[in-house]
Amino acid sequence: MHIQIKIKQPPLFNFEECLWFLNRSYDDCMLYLTGSSVSKVVSIEGTDFILTVNEKAGFLIINATTAQPGPYATERIRDYVSAWFDLERDLSAFYKLLRNDPILGYMAGAYKGLRLIGIAELFESICWGIIGQQINLTFAYKLKRRLVELYGETIQEHGRIYHTFPRPETIAGLSVETLQGLQFSKQKAGYLINVAGLFTDGSLKKSSFANLAPEEKLKSLTAIKGIGVWTANYIAMKTLNEIGCVPQGDAGLLKALELHGLINDRKDLATIDKIFSYYRGWESYLVHYLWRSLAVKTE
DNA sequence: CTCCAGGGTAGTC
DNA sequence: GACTACCATGGA
Numbered sequence: 001m002h003i004q005i006k007i008k009q010p011p012l013f014n015f016e017e018c019l020w021f022l023n024r025s026y027d028d029c030m031l032y033l034t035g036s037s038v039s040k041v042v043s044i045e046g047t048d049f050i051l052t053v054n055e056k057a058g059f060l061i062i063n064a065t066t067a068q069p070g071p072y073a074t075e076r077i078r079d080y081v082s083a084w085f086d087l088e089r090d091l092s093a094f095y096k097l098l099r100n101d102p103i104l105g106y107m108a109g110a111y112k113g114l115r116l117i118g119i120a121e122l123f124e125s126i127c128w129g130i131i132g133q134q135i136n137l138t139f140a141y142k143l144k145r146r147l148v149e150l151y152g153e154t155i156q157e158h159g160r161i162y163h164t165f166p167r168p169e170t171i172a173g174l175s176v177e178t179l180q181g182l183q184f185s186k187q188k189a190g191y192l193i194n195v196a197g198l199f200t201d202g203s204l205k206k207s208s209f210a211n212l213a214p215e216e217k218l219k220s221l222t223a224i225k226g227i228g229v230w231t232a233n234y235i236a237m238k239t240l241n242e243i244g245c246v247p248q249g250d251a252g253l254l255k256a257l258e259l260h261g262l263i264n265d266r267k268d269l270a271t272i273d274k275i276f277s278y279y280r281g282w283e284s285y286l287v288h289y290l291w292r293s294l295a296v297k298t299e
Numbered sequence: 300c301t302c303c304a305g306g307g308t309a310g311t312c
Numbered sequence: 313g314a315c316t317a318c319c320a321t322g323g324a
Binding site: 132234 | 304
């Protein structure tokens with residue numbers, strides 16, 4: 001069964017910039033990227049869809065295949081892609097602030113149309129946040145690949161093998177020693193298994209966050225063992241649709257601020273606060289653009 | 300060998 | 313609340 005959906009691209013959206021961010025130079029086992037498209041498996045209401053997104057004449061073109069589309073498949077896929085690329089947000093206020101920034105203003109041109117790329121699934125997002133703590137991203141993607149290839153499901157289409165992220169039930173049933181064998185640290189292994197258990201017994205789910213205030217979302221997240229301030233903010237901006245987040249202490253963020261000459265000392269919290277206060281309400285976007293600035297285009 | 304990487308917890312004062 | 317020790321492991 002095949003579905004094609006067209007979405008009109010909003011202002012201040014550039015698909016190529018978004019694709020490039022997804023690619024950077026990292027090896028994400030959940031995505032297939034070509035120069036002009038991205039493909040992945042998405043689970044919607046329990047059914048797996050293979051989505052391929054590309055663009056044509058100002059529209060995003062989504063091609064989806066599945067065995068059994070439900071009655072609202074088209075709408076759900078549209079919602080998914082819309083959330084993935086943050087399509088519904090009007091970025092004009094952020095760009096106004098950005099253009100007036102004497103140091104970072106160039107980003108409004110250089111990265112024009114880059115959107116905050118989301119992670120739809122809360123379980124996947126939390127696991128990725130935990131995996132990424134305190135290790136370099138190259139290694140983090142390796143760990144993720146091992147976990148996904150061993151414990152996720154695989155779907156084949158046109159000779160490609162697609163992976164789904166492991167289900168909480170699967171991770172909950174693993175032992176710390178098993179994950180240590182994949183080179184997860186003892187602590188991370190424990191965090192992941194514990195979080196998987198929270199999803200499995202129903203005490204943690206994305207829908208519980210829907211009506212919470214931003215501070216309440218962060219509070220609920222940091223109450224979970226293994227999730228500190230950094231991880232909670234990362235999850236809030238990538239998965240819970242919050243754009244006022246600052247993953248404090250983030251190594252990449254601090255590096256970007258140093259490279260732009262905005263701070264000289266990584267412990268200079270006052271200066272960092274001052275920078276972010278100018279972007280109040282758009283902190284997540286500033287962070288995203290600063291992360292983007294760390295990746296250099298080689299072509 | 301050293302320092303760093305998209306940190307977190309637990310203990311102390 | 314701020315500071316400290318400790319954890320843990322690949323990459324440059």
